[in-house]
Amino acid sequence: MTDFTAEVQGVTKRYGETEAVRGVDLTLAPGECVAMVGHNGAGKSSLIKLMLGLTTPSEGRIRVLGGDPASAACSPIRRRIGFLPENVAFHPNMTGRETLDFYARLKGAPRGGNDALFERVGLEPAAIRRRVGTYSKGMRQRLALAQALLGGPRLLFLDEPTTGLDPALRQSFYAIVAELRDQGTTVLLCSHALTELEGQADRVVVMNRGRKVADGSLATLRSLARLPVRIRLTMPAADIDDLVRRVGEGAAPTRLAGGVVELACANDDKVGLVRRIACDGPAVHDIEIVQPSLDEMYAHFLRREAAE
Numbered sequence: 680m681t682d683f684t685a686e687v688q689g690v691t692k693r694y695g696e697t698e699a700v701r702g703v704d705l706t707l708a709p710g711e712c713v714a715m716v717g718h719n720g721a722g723k724s725s726l727i728k729l730m731l732g733l734t735t736p737s738e739g740r741i742r743v744l745g746g747d748p749a750s751a752a753c754s755p756i757r758r759r760i761g762f763l764p765e766n767v768a769f770h771p772n773m774t775g776r777e778t779l780d781f782y783a784r785l786k787g788a789p790r791g792g793n794d795a796l797f798e799r800v801g802l803e804p805a806a807i808r809r810r811v812g813t814y815s816k817g818m819r820q821r822l823a824l825a826q827a828l829l830g831g832p833r834l835l836f837l838d839e840p841t842t843g844l845d846p847a848l849r850q851s852f853y854a855i856v857a858e859l860r861d862q863g864t865t866v867l868l869c870s871h872a873l874t875e876l877e878g879q880a881d882r883v884v885v886m887n888r889g890r891k892v893a894d895g896s897l898a899t900l901r902s903l904a905r906l907p908v909r910i911r912l913t914m915p916a917a918d919i920d921d922l923v924r925r926v927g928e929g930a931a932p933t934r935l936a937g938g939v940v941e942l943a944c945a946n947d948d949k950v951g952l953v954r955r956i957a958c959d960g961p962a963v964h965d966i967e968i969v970q971p972s973l974d975e976m977y978a979h980f981l982r983r984e985a986a987e
């Protein structure tokens with residue numbers, strides 16, 4: 680019995696000439712929320728399909744919840760996996776309730792829990808009685824999430840779950856993800872909306888042209904990338920020249936709008952630099968430390984991969 684919810688070992692997936700996934704190793708632990716990021720065609724969906732058992736690896740080995748997800752003997756395992764695909768197509772003439780009942784039958788999940796699922800994803804009783812063809816994008820996505828949660832999955836794949844959702848709905852989506860994770864569900868979530876993943880994911884996996892090029896917590900990736908931290912100072916415009924002279928060109932001072940000057944330094948140097956500015960510098964009204972964003976780290980790992 681393995682400790683991991685999913686284990687991908689040396690997996691390659693070829694479609695004819697195309698290597699969609701190339702030599703990927705990946706583990707997912709119980710109660711972990713992992714974000715998988717990468718450009719269009721990086722291999723994210725292919726990797727999810729392999730872990731769902733919808734396709735089989737050309738090379739390598741996959742274990743999910745202790746078994747081979749593609750083997751016929753593993754259908755009880757597949758029932759404990761939830762999947763929210765990137766493009767959800769429901770039958771427009773079925774109501775929300777009929778749709779969820781249909782998927783519950785397909786999955787062999789008891790339908791008795793459907794009302795609780797509707798409530799959990801925030802679909803009102805009046806909406807459940809309506810035909811799905813009349814749903815807004817947000818309502819369809821809530822229904823899609825309810826479908827993915829049927830049977831209480833231990834492993835949940837969410838492919839671009841928040842695309843097209845308004846900020847409030849995105850937040851409620853991530854609140855549900857956090858709740859599931861706290862209950863021990865493993866969540867793998869793919870997204871291009873990198874900024875919204877910050878604070879949601881325990882780990883980030885970066886994919887590039889089928890390869891895994893980075894894997895770690897945001898803090899780990901930050902220290903690996905060694906990208907500069909930016910320090911933004913709001914101060915009187917008259918004092919900016921003096922500050923720039925004192926900190927030197929090494930801190931790459933940049934003037935921004937509204938009397939803000941931005942400095943850049945290595946993460947290890949930021950406390951010393953702030954101390955110097957605060958102790959013997961001009962009056963600073965406000966100070967903001969901006970860590971490299973996930974977008975910047977993503978771009979960094981792609982550049983590094985291209986250089987290699």
Ligand SMILES: Nc1ncnc2c1ncn2[C@@H]1O[C@H](COP(=O)(O)OP(=O)(O)OP(=O)(O)O)[C@@H](O)[C@H]1O
Nearest residue numbers: 694697698699717718719720721722723724725726
């Ligand atoms: N069934 C298939 N037959 C042939 N090629 C495929 C198939 N599925 C995926 N591919 C190819 O494999 C590569 C990886 O595709 P994949 O859908 O896994 O990428 P992705 O990272 O999920 O992209 P996106 O962010 O656009 O969804 C692409 O070049 C794609 O064209």
